[in-house]
Amino acid sequence: MIPERQFKLPRGVLKFIPLLDGKLIIAQKVEGTIKPVEILTALRKMGISYGILSDSIPLIQRDDITEIPVACAYFEEEPPEFNLVVQPGLSDKLVPQVLQGEPIELLKDRLHVSPGEPVLKARKSFRVVLRFPDGRIEEYQDIHHRYNLQVFSGANVAIRDDQIVAQIDGSAFVSKWGKVYVFPILTVRGLGEIHGKVDDQFAVHVLEDIHSYSNLEIPSNLFVTGMIHSSFIKALGYVQAQEGIDNSKKIENSRIIAGKSVITPHVKRYRIIAGEDVWINESIQQSIIISHRKVVARLIDESEIRVRSCLYADEVRNGSQIYLGPSFLRDEGYKRRLVANQNDERKLNEQEYVIENLRDKGEKEKRTLINYFSRLKESGRDKIVIDSTMERVFKSLQETHDNLQKQVKEYEARLQTFLNNKILLAYYVRENRARHRPFIRVYGKIEKGVTIVTANQNTKLSQSLDNVTIYADPFTGKMEVVNHKPSSESVDFFQTI
Amino acid sequence: MKEKILIIDNDDAAIQTIGQLARVFNIETMVMHNWGKALNLLEHERIIAVFVNVELEMINLQMLIKKFFQTEGEQGSKIPVYFLYSRLFGKNYQRARHLPHAGELKKPIDVRTFIDVLNKLVKLEDKIDYKEREYRDKMKKFTEYEKELGGFLQKLRAIME
Numbered sequence: 001m002i003p004e005r006q007f008k009l010p011r012g013v014l015k016f017i018p019l020l021d022g023k024l025i026i027a028q029k030v031e032g033t034i035k036p037v038e039i040l041t042a043l044r045k046m047g048i049s050y051g052i053l054s055d056s057i058p059l060i061q062r063d064d065i066t067e068i069p070v071a072c073a074y075f076e077e078e079p080p081e082f083n084l085v086v087q088p089g090l091s092d093k094l095v096p097q098v099l100q101g102e103p104i105e106l107l108k109d110r111l112h113v114s115p116g117e118p119v120l121k122a123r124k125s126f127r128v129v130l131r132f133p134d135g136r137i138e139e140y141q142d143i144h145h146r147y148n149l150q151v152f153s154g155a156n157v158a159i160r161d162d163q164i165v166a167q168i169d170g171s172a173f174v175s176k177w178g179k180v181y182v183f184p185i186l187t188v189r190g191l192g193e194i195h196g197k198v199d200d201q202f203a204v205h206v207l208e209d210i211h212s213y214s215n216l217e218i219p220s221n222l223f224v225t226g227m228i229h230s231s232f233i234k235a236l237g238y239v240q241a242q243e244g245i246d247n248s249k250k251i252e253n254s255r256i257i258a259g260k261s262v263i264t265p266h267v268k269r270y271r272i273i274a275g276e277d278v279w280i281n282e283s284i285q286q287s288i289i290i291s292h293r294k295v296v297a298r299l300i301d302e303s304e305i306r307v308r309s310c311l312y313a314d315e316v317r318n319g320s321q322i323y324l325g326p327s328f329l330r331d332e333g334y335k336r337r338l339v340a341n342q343n344d345e346r347k348l349n350e351q352e353y354v355i356e357n358l359r360d361k362g363e364k365e366k367r368t369l370i371n372y373f374s375r376l377k378e379s380g381r382d383k384i385v386i387d388s389t390m391e392r393v394f395k396s397l398q399e400t401h402d403n404l405q406k407q408v409k410e411y412e413a414r415l416q417t418f419l420n421n422k423i424l425l426a427y428y429v430r431e432n433r434a435r436h437r438p439f440i441r442v443y444g445k446i447e448k449g450v451t452i453v454t455a456n457q458n459t460k461l462s463q464s465l466d467n468v469t470i471y472a473d474p475f476t477g478k479m480e481v482v483n484h485k486p487s488s489e490s491v492d493f494f495q496t497i
Numbered sequence: 498m499k500e501k502i503l504i505i506d507n508d509d510a511a512i513q514t515i516g517q518l519a520r521v522f523n524i525e526t527m528v529m530h531n532w533g534k535a536l537n538l539l540e541h542e543r544i545i546a547v548f549v550n551v552e553l554e555m556i557n558l559q560m561l562i563k564k565f566f567q568t569e570g571e572q573g574s575k576i577p578v579y580f581l582y583s584r585l586f587g588k589n590y591q592r593a594r595h596l597p598h599a600g601e602l603k604k605p606i607d608v609r610t611f612i613d614v615l616n617k618l619v620k621l622e623d624k625i626d627y628k629e630r631e632y633r634d635k636m637k638k639f640t641e642y643e644k645e646l647g648g649f650l651q652k653l654r655a656i657m658e
Binding site: 017404419 | 509607622632640646647650
């Protein structure tokens with residue numbers, strides 16, 4: 001549990017008090033005045049980033065209020081935890097090899113699956129967890145009966161017990177939402193402008209080069225044994241070009257957008273956007289690399305790198321700019337899904353009103369009918385008048401019921417969509433949660449003149465640095481440089497971090 | 498219907514403190530600045546506790562206590578009345594403390610004490626936000642009502658035939 005902690009702020013002293021075993025965090029104004037933004041910064045420094053009660057925080061500015069609740073635990077439904085059975089093997093263990101220039105083998109075979117072969121295996125099922133303000137979770141109950149693993153099936157896969165298995169022979173990948181896709185592999189000799197826009201439902205293996213002006217959009221993986229020249233490529237899976245990526249024709253539209261990682265020996269004058277990692281075992285030159293996870297590159301020269309989590313390099317040359325941290329990356333797909341989910345929630349709330357109104361109407365009509373019946377029972381007079389009125393109310397009630405039935409069905413379907421989307425969003429958030437502070441690890445030299453930008457600091461190096469790690473503080477956005485021993489002495493790349 | 502706490506006070510700081518803490522645990526608050534004609538408003542509410550400032554001059558504390566100690570709450574128990582006060586040796590407080598009540602809170606309200614009181618009233622852990630459950634409960638209620646109405650219509654149809 002988080003202990004009580006006191007913060008000395010510019011114009012006051014603030015204390016955080018955890019209550020109910022850390023489920024509720026109270027902010028206490030010990031002395032002076034405190035601004036809401038100072039509370040938020042102090043909370044982040046304390047590692048509290050969940051269940052923030054933004055409504056009550058501004059109250060601390062009042063002179064007559066000294067204590068306010070600032071964060072509270074909440075229950076949420078967690079997606080299963082999966083074991084990847086089919087994976088590309090791009091682990092951190094590969095970093096030293098890549099930085100020494102060793103090529104990465106073609107991933108095609110690693111990602112190949114046969115019918116019936118499992119791609120994902122659920123290690124833990126859907127469950128309810130209590131998320132504490134400091135991010136800790138306490139597992140409450142298994143709720144596998146409320147969801148279907150089908151939520152995570154993308155294309156050409158089936159559910160078998162707690163596994164997602166391939167239905168066809170093809171190339172597999174798991175999207176950022178945890179959905180599993182398998183597409184058949186289309187092997188072609190080369191690809192060029194002559195082929196027009198290629199947007200088939202295949203994984204593609206190009207045996208030679210992708211020539212300039214090609215336009216390829218596929219929902220799967222792309223493997224190129226040769227080179228990619230000045231083309232527009234969008235693939236939802238991995239993109240691997242074994243001989244490099246080069247925009248020698250300087251075509252502005254040349255870019256690679258990959259849902260997963262991009263792997264190649266060198267990149268020149270290209271713009272690459274990768275949903276996960278970028279692995280370059282030779283050099284990045286005059287390019288823009290945007291990576292939503294990490295970049296591993298032996299040499300970076302006159303390039304702009306935007307990376308969320310970490311950058312490993314052996315050498316960074318003058319003219320390069322490195323933007324480090326999540327604030328320089330936007331995931332439009334996540335934003336879209338989040339907005340769609342919020343819209344679904346709004347529609348659910350609107351529909352609740354409609355259903356409640358129908359319920360009120362139904363109740364009124366029901367009462368009217370019951371009254372008519374009791375009156376009918378009491379006196380036999382005016383039977384016809386009462387009957388016709390009753391008929392009218394009865395019909396109206398029938399209509400109300402039909403309408404209600406329709407609305408409830410719609411509500412049920414919308415609720416299921418909303419909950420499924422929420423689970424996919426939870427998967428994304430879990431997979432992208434920062435596990436360490438963002439850093440740049442350069443084993444060799446980072447030259448004078450390289451610009452490094454973090455959330456709150458923009459620095460142009462005035463002198464070259466050797467064998468350093470530059471951390472970005474997630475709370476203050478400032479940089480911290482750690483000098484390491486000469487690389488010959490620090491054999492293990494990872495012990496030093 | 499959500500559970501509610503009734504606050505009878507005109508001190509905004511106390512109202513905000515109680516209100517914010519209650520809201521965290523999905524408990525609504527109802528505020529009255531005095532005690533009188535609005536009594537009938539409470540008839541259909543699910544009040545779980547009353548917090549009253551005993552220093553308010555316009556309050557007939559005896560009547561209030563009579564009203565809530567005679568009203569049966571959710572589980573057939575009486576609705577607890579807590580006294581709020583700011584001056585320990587104040588005349589009103591000294592007079593009020595001899596009346597039956599469930600507890601006292603000195604203003605400015607100490608959050609820890611209030612959380613303890615709230616925890617005694619309801620199990621706070623069960624009140625922690627769980628959106629998905631709320632939606633499913635609503636869905637269940639809607640389906641049940643739709644089925645109930647369907648059943649009623651079927652019976653009516655049988656009678657009318």
